[in-house]
Amino acid sequence: MTQAGRARQAERNNEAILTAAREVFLADKRAPISAVAERAGVGISALYRRYAGKEDLLRTLCHDGLQWFIAEAERAAAEPDDWAAFEMFVRGVVDADVHSLTVHLAGTFPPSPAMDADAARANELATALFERARPRMRAGAVPADITMLLEMCAAVRVPDAARTKELRRRYVTMLLDGLRAGGELPGLPPTVEELGWRWSRRD
Structure with a gap:
């Protein structure tokens, strides 16, 4: 060969x-x-x-997902309409199934410096898209709410992959419609500690 x-x-x-x-x-x-x-x-x-081992493989899988997230955010950022850009980003991340594995594997390996840098970049891009769309959202919505919204969609899973995607698209539409301007959201948004607790444990 x-x-x-x-x-x-x-x-x-x-x-x-x-x-x-x-x-x-x-x-x-x-x-x-x-x-x-x-x-x-x-x-x-x-x-x-x-x-080199299981941790290295897990780290690669999650880093790949993080890079998909960044690519979806950069693609959506080029959309001139603020709400359309935000919705394109959320739907793109859900369709790419970025969160399923990342959430599942959080805490099973130490992130690399490159992952930390990409995580900061991902957060920066997602926050910018959120801020563009904020005027058309319910009062009290914060960027951390989007992390939870994405996790909710990632939790939807049935044995058939095509059906899983169809159901996720159904529910992300419901969630996005619920985020549009209306009454104020109940309760407090998630804290930094609540969003990151998985990464501080080791399974």
């Missing part, structure tokens, strides 16, 4: 590993890394050539 062929094979193996890891760890975050290799159809040595 040529060097280019080996590179393509390695890339295919990596995609298979990441796809398998998402499926395995979403079902059971305590699953052994060998279960990922088996699901991906690669030898355990091929997996370890790419990832």
Whole structure:
């Protein structure tokens, strides 16, 4: 096999590993890394050539999700209508299923400095989109509410992937409509501690 062929094979193996890891760890975050290799159809040595261990693989999965989040926010930021931009962002993140794995795996590995930097960038972009849309929202809404809204949608899951996406789109529409200007929201918004408690524990 040529060097280019080996590179393509390695890339295919990596995609298979990441796809398998998402499926395995979403079902059971305590699953052994060998279960990922088996699901991906690669030898355990091929997996370890790419990832130093389970924590490294988990970190990669969550960082990939974070980068998807940033890409959706940057795409939405180009939309000139403020509410349309915000709605495009929320719907894009829900469709990309960014939060399911991230929330599920929070606290199972220490984030890297690169993840921390991207998390700050993601927060900056999401907050900017929120602030653009704020004049058309209910009184009392804050950016932290959007984190919870995304988590609610991520919690919707049935065995059929297409049906899961359909249901999530149904409920994100309800949630977005409920966020539009109207009466003041009840209760206090989530605190920083409430949003980040998962990342401070180690499972």
